[in-house]
Amino acid sequence: MKPTILLTRAWLLLLVALVVLTVAGCKRPQRLLSTDQEIELGREAGDDFEREHGRDRDQRRNEMLQRIEGRIENVAEPPDYPYDFRVLADDAVNAVAFPGGRIYFYRGLFEALAYDEDQLAWVGGHEAVHISRQHACRRIERSLGYELVIQLIFGKDTAGEIAGLVAGLVLQDYGRDNELEADRMGLEYTHAAGYDPTAALAVLEKFSEIQGEDPSDVELLFMTHPGNTTRSDAVKSYLRQRGWSGSYFRP
Ligand SMILES: [Zn+2]
Numbered sequence: 324m325k326p327t328i329l330l331t332r333a334w335l336l337l338l339v340a341l342v343v344l345t346v347a348g349c350k351r352p353q354r355l356l357s358t359d360q361e362i363e364l365g366r367e368a369g370d371d372f373e374r375e376h377g378r379d380r381d382q383r384r385n386e387m388l389q390r391i392e393g394r395i396e397n398v399a400e401p402p403d404y405p406y407d408f409r410v411l412a413d414d415a416v417n418a419v420a421f422p423g424g425r426i427y428f429y430r431g432l433f434e435a436l437a438y439d440e441d442q443l444a445w446v447g448g449h450e451a452v453h454i455s456r457q458h459a460c461r462r463i464e465r466s467l468g469y470e471l472v473i474q475l476i477f478g479k480d481t482a483g484e485i486a487g488l489v490a491g492l493v494l495q496d497y498g499r500d501n502e503l504e505a506d507r508m509g510l511e512y513t514h515a516a517g518y519d520p521t522a523a524l525a526v527l528e529k530f531s532e533i534q535g536e537d538p539s540d541v542e543l544l545f546m547t548h549p550g551n552t553t554r555s556d557a558v559k560s561y562l563r564q565r566g567w568s569g570s571y572f573r574p
Pocket residue numbers: 449450453497502505548
Protein backbone atom coordinates (compact mmCIF):
# COMPACT_ATOMS: atom_id res chain seq x y z
CA MET A 324 0.00 0.00 0.00
CA LYS A 325 1.40 3.37 -1.04
CA PRO A 326 1.85 6.03 1.70
CA THR A 327 -0.59 8.38 -0.07
CA ILE A 328 -3.29 5.71 0.15
CA LEU A 329 -2.55 5.22 3.83
CA LEU A 330 -2.86 8.96 4.37
CA THR A 331 -6.15 9.03 2.50
CA ARG A 332 -7.46 6.15 4.59
CA ALA A 333 -6.38 7.90 7.78
CA TRP A 334 -8.45 10.98 7.12
CA LEU A 335 -11.32 8.88 5.82
CA LEU A 336 -11.35 7.09 9.17
CA LEU A 337 -11.40 10.46 10.88
CA LEU A 338 -14.29 11.47 8.67
CA VAL A 339 -16.13 8.27 9.54
CA ALA A 340 -15.59 8.99 13.22
CA LEU A 341 -17.02 12.47 12.81
CA VAL A 342 -20.01 11.23 10.86
CA VAL A 343 -20.66 8.46 13.39
CA LEU A 344 -20.56 11.02 16.20
CA THR A 345 -23.08 13.17 14.37
CA VAL A 346 -25.37 10.31 13.37
CA ALA A 347 -25.14 9.09 16.96
CA GLY A 348 -27.05 12.13 18.12
CA CYS A 349 -24.80 15.18 18.20
CA LYS A 350 -27.37 17.95 17.85
CA ARG A 351 -24.96 20.85 17.47
CA PRO A 352 -25.18 22.38 14.02
CA GLN A 353 -21.42 22.22 13.59
CA ARG A 354 -19.60 21.40 10.40
CA LEU A 355 -18.73 17.74 9.79
CA LEU A 356 -15.69 18.51 7.70
CA SER A 357 -12.82 20.76 8.69
CA THR A 358 -11.62 23.22 6.07
CA ASP A 359 -8.57 21.01 5.44
CA GLN A 360 -10.72 17.91 4.95
CA GLU A 361 -13.02 19.84 2.66
CA ILE A 362 -10.07 20.96 0.52
CA GLU A 363 -8.61 17.43 0.47
CA LEU A 364 -11.93 15.86 -0.47
CA GLY A 365 -12.51 18.40 -3.26
CA ARG A 366 -9.01 17.83 -4.63
CA GLU A 367 -9.38 14.06 -4.73
CA ALA A 368 -12.79 14.22 -6.35
CA GLY A 369 -11.55 16.91 -8.77
CA ASP A 370 -8.54 14.79 -9.77
CA ASP A 371 -10.81 11.83 -10.53
CA PHE A 372 -13.19 14.04 -12.48
CA GLU A 373 -10.29 15.52 -14.45
CA ARG A 374 -8.85 12.09 -15.29
CA GLU A 375 -12.23 11.14 -16.68
CA HIS A 376 -12.77 14.24 -18.85
CA GLY A 377 -9.22 15.37 -19.60
CA ARG A 378 -7.68 18.78 -19.08
CA ASP A 379 -7.51 21.39 -21.79
CA ARG A 380 -4.07 23.02 -22.19
CA ASP A 381 -4.95 25.60 -24.81
CA GLN A 382 -2.83 28.67 -24.08
CA ARG A 383 -5.44 31.33 -24.82
CA ARG A 384 -8.08 29.73 -22.62
CA ASN A 385 -5.68 28.96 -19.79
CA GLU A 386 -4.11 32.42 -19.72
CA MET A 387 -7.51 34.07 -19.64
CA LEU A 388 -8.70 31.77 -16.88
CA GLN A 389 -5.56 32.32 -14.78
CA ARG A 390 -6.17 36.06 -14.99
CA ILE A 391 -9.77 35.62 -13.86
CA GLU A 392 -8.71 33.30 -11.03
CA GLY A 393 -6.13 35.81 -9.77
CA ARG A 394 -8.65 38.63 -9.65
CA ILE A 395 -11.55 36.63 -8.20
CA GLU A 396 -9.51 34.91 -5.47
CA ASN A 397 -8.37 38.31 -4.22
CA VAL A 398 -11.93 39.35 -3.46
CA ALA A 399 -13.65 36.06 -2.52
CA GLU A 400 -14.62 35.89 1.15
CA PRO A 401 -13.67 34.21 3.39
CA PRO A 402 -10.28 33.89 1.73
CA ASP A 403 -9.54 30.49 3.29
CA TYR A 404 -9.71 28.49 0.11
CA PRO A 405 -6.93 27.84 -2.38
CA TYR A 406 -8.88 28.71 -5.54
CA ASP A 407 -7.75 26.73 -8.54
CA PHE A 408 -9.52 27.39 -11.86
CA ARG A 409 -8.91 24.80 -14.60
CA VAL A 410 -10.11 24.19 -18.16
CA LEU A 411 -11.75 20.85 -18.90
CA ALA A 412 -11.36 19.28 -22.36
CA ASP A 413 -15.11 19.01 -22.87
CA ASP A 414 -17.26 20.95 -25.32
CA ALA A 415 -20.28 21.17 -23.03
CA VAL A 416 -21.32 24.68 -21.94
CA ASN A 417 -20.77 24.32 -18.24
CA ALA A 418 -18.71 25.12 -15.17
CA VAL A 419 -18.54 23.20 -11.92
CA ALA A 420 -17.18 23.88 -8.43
CA PHE A 421 -15.70 21.26 -6.12
CA PRO A 422 -15.53 21.93 -2.36
CA GLY A 423 -12.38 23.67 -1.20
CA GLY A 424 -11.48 25.75 -4.26
CA ARG A 425 -11.28 23.70 -7.45
CA ILE A 426 -13.37 25.11 -10.31
CA TYR A 427 -13.63 23.61 -13.78
CA PHE A 428 -14.61 25.67 -16.82
CA TYR A 429 -15.64 23.40 -19.68
CA ARG A 430 -13.94 24.29 -22.97
CA GLY A 431 -17.36 24.80 -24.60
CA LEU A 432 -18.12 27.70 -22.26
CA PHE A 433 -15.35 29.84 -23.80
CA GLU A 434 -16.76 29.40 -27.30
CA ALA A 435 -20.36 29.99 -26.15
CA LEU A 436 -19.38 33.24 -24.41
CA ALA A 437 -17.10 34.29 -27.30
CA TYR A 438 -14.07 34.56 -25.00
CA ASP A 439 -15.61 37.59 -23.28
CA GLU A 440 -13.58 37.95 -20.09
CA ASP A 441 -16.25 39.88 -18.16
CA GLN A 442 -18.82 37.19 -18.88
CA LEU A 443 -16.46 34.34 -17.99
CA ALA A 444 -15.46 36.21 -14.82
CA TRP A 445 -19.07 36.29 -13.62
CA VAL A 446 -19.34 32.53 -14.14
CA GLY A 447 -16.12 32.22 -12.10
CA GLY A 448 -17.58 34.47 -9.42
CA HIS A 449 -20.80 32.43 -9.30
CA GLU A 450 -18.85 29.17 -8.88
CA ALA A 451 -16.50 30.73 -6.31
CA VAL A 452 -19.55 31.60 -4.18
CA HIS A 453 -20.59 27.93 -4.16
CA ILE A 454 -17.19 27.31 -2.57
CA SER A 455 -16.90 30.30 -0.22
CA ARG A 456 -20.46 29.86 1.07
CA GLN A 457 -19.82 26.11 1.37
CA HIS A 458 -22.84 25.15 -0.72
CA ALA A 459 -20.88 22.24 -2.21
CA CYS A 460 -19.50 21.10 1.11
CA ARG A 461 -22.84 21.27 2.94
CA ARG A 462 -24.58 19.24 0.28
CA ILE A 463 -21.97 16.51 0.76
CA GLU A 464 -22.24 16.65 4.53
CA ARG A 465 -26.01 16.28 4.29
CA SER A 466 -25.61 13.35 1.91
CA LEU A 467 -23.13 11.47 4.06
CA GLY A 468 -25.85 9.48 5.79
CA TYR A 469 -25.76 6.35 7.90
CA GLU A 470 -25.63 4.00 4.93
CA LEU A 471 -22.51 5.64 3.65
CA VAL A 472 -20.89 5.44 7.08
CA ILE A 473 -21.40 1.67 7.00
CA GLN A 474 -20.04 1.59 3.47
CA LEU A 475 -16.98 3.54 4.56
CA ILE A 476 -16.30 1.22 7.46
CA PHE A 477 -16.76 -2.01 5.54
CA GLY A 478 -16.20 -0.94 1.95
CA LYS A 479 -13.07 -1.87 0.03
CA ASP A 480 -12.68 1.08 -2.29
CA THR A 481 -13.79 3.82 0.08
CA ALA A 482 -11.74 6.68 -1.41
CA GLY A 483 -13.06 5.91 -4.89
CA GLU A 484 -16.62 5.72 -3.63
CA ILE A 485 -16.40 9.07 -1.88
CA ALA A 486 -14.76 10.76 -4.86
CA GLY A 487 -17.46 9.36 -7.15
CA LEU A 488 -20.17 10.54 -4.80
CA VAL A 489 -18.72 14.05 -4.61
CA ALA A 490 -18.41 14.32 -8.40
CA GLY A 491 -22.05 13.24 -8.73
CA LEU A 492 -23.16 15.81 -6.17
CA VAL A 493 -21.31 18.81 -7.56
CA LEU A 494 -22.86 18.20 -10.99
CA GLN A 495 -26.31 18.80 -9.54
CA ASP A 496 -27.57 22.26 -8.75
CA TYR A 497 -27.57 23.50 -5.18
CA GLY A 498 -31.19 24.52 -5.02
CA ARG A 499 -32.88 27.73 -5.98
CA ASP A 500 -31.80 29.84 -2.97
CA ASN A 501 -28.14 28.88 -3.21
CA GLU A 502 -28.11 29.47 -6.95
CA LEU A 503 -29.64 32.93 -6.59
CA GLU A 504 -27.17 33.71 -3.80
CA ALA A 505 -24.32 32.60 -6.08
CA ASP A 506 -25.66 34.89 -8.83
CA ARG A 507 -25.87 37.88 -6.44
CA MET A 508 -22.55 37.36 -4.65
CA GLY A 509 -21.00 36.54 -8.03
CA LEU A 510 -21.93 40.11 -9.04
CA GLU A 511 -20.16 41.42 -5.93
CA TYR A 512 -17.04 39.39 -6.70
CA THR A 513 -16.89 40.44 -10.35
CA HIS A 514 -17.46 44.10 -9.49
CA ALA A 515 -14.83 44.03 -6.73
CA ALA A 516 -12.41 42.27 -9.10
CA GLY A 517 -12.77 45.13 -11.58
CA TYR A 518 -14.94 43.37 -14.15
CA ASP A 519 -18.25 44.58 -15.59
CA PRO A 520 -20.90 42.87 -13.43
CA THR A 521 -23.64 43.62 -15.97
CA ALA A 522 -22.00 40.94 -18.18
CA ALA A 523 -23.99 38.46 -16.07
CA LEU A 524 -27.06 39.41 -18.12
CA ALA A 525 -25.28 38.51 -21.36
CA VAL A 526 -24.35 35.10 -19.89
CA LEU A 527 -27.94 34.37 -18.84
CA GLU A 528 -29.24 35.47 -22.22
CA LYS A 529 -26.76 33.16 -23.92
CA PHE A 530 -27.88 30.24 -21.75
CA SER A 531 -31.54 30.85 -22.66
CA GLU A 532 -30.60 30.96 -26.31
CA ILE A 533 -28.67 27.68 -26.14
CA GLN A 534 -31.37 25.96 -24.12
CA GLY A 535 -33.95 27.11 -26.68
CA GLU A 536 -31.92 25.67 -29.57
CA ASP A 537 -30.93 22.35 -28.09
CA PRO A 538 -31.39 21.76 -24.37
CA SER A 539 -29.05 18.75 -24.50
CA ASP A 540 -26.16 21.15 -25.26
CA VAL A 541 -26.41 22.66 -21.83
CA GLU A 542 -25.23 20.41 -19.08
CA LEU A 543 -27.09 19.66 -15.87
CA LEU A 544 -25.74 22.60 -13.92
CA PHE A 545 -27.43 25.27 -15.98
CA MET A 546 -30.48 23.19 -16.86
CA THR A 547 -31.41 22.82 -13.24
CA HIS A 548 -30.60 26.33 -12.13
CA PRO A 549 -33.63 28.52 -11.43
CA GLY A 550 -35.28 29.67 -14.66
CA ASN A 551 -33.23 32.15 -16.64
CA THR A 552 -35.95 34.82 -16.56
CA THR A 553 -36.09 34.65 -12.76
CA ARG A 554 -32.33 34.88 -12.63
CA SER A 555 -32.12 37.81 -15.05
CA ASP A 556 -34.81 39.69 -13.12
CA ALA A 557 -32.99 39.05 -9.83
CA VAL A 558 -29.68 40.17 -11.35
CA LYS A 559 -31.23 43.36 -12.76
CA SER A 560 -32.84 44.20 -9.45
CA TYR A 561 -29.54 43.70 -7.62
CA LEU A 562 -27.66 45.85 -10.16
CA ARG A 563 -30.28 48.56 -9.71
CA GLN A 564 -30.01 48.31 -5.93
CA ARG A 565 -26.22 48.70 -6.09
CA GLY A 566 -26.45 51.43 -8.72
CA TRP A 567 -24.11 49.52 -11.04
CA SER A 568 -24.23 49.99 -14.77
CA GLY A 569 -22.11 48.70 -17.62
CA SER A 570 -22.15 47.52 -21.21
CA TYR A 571 -25.22 45.32 -20.72
CA PHE A 572 -27.39 47.30 -18.30
CA ARG A 573 -28.13 50.91 -17.38
CA PRO A 574 -30.63 51.47 -14.54
ZN1 LIG B 1 -24.53 27.40 -9.49
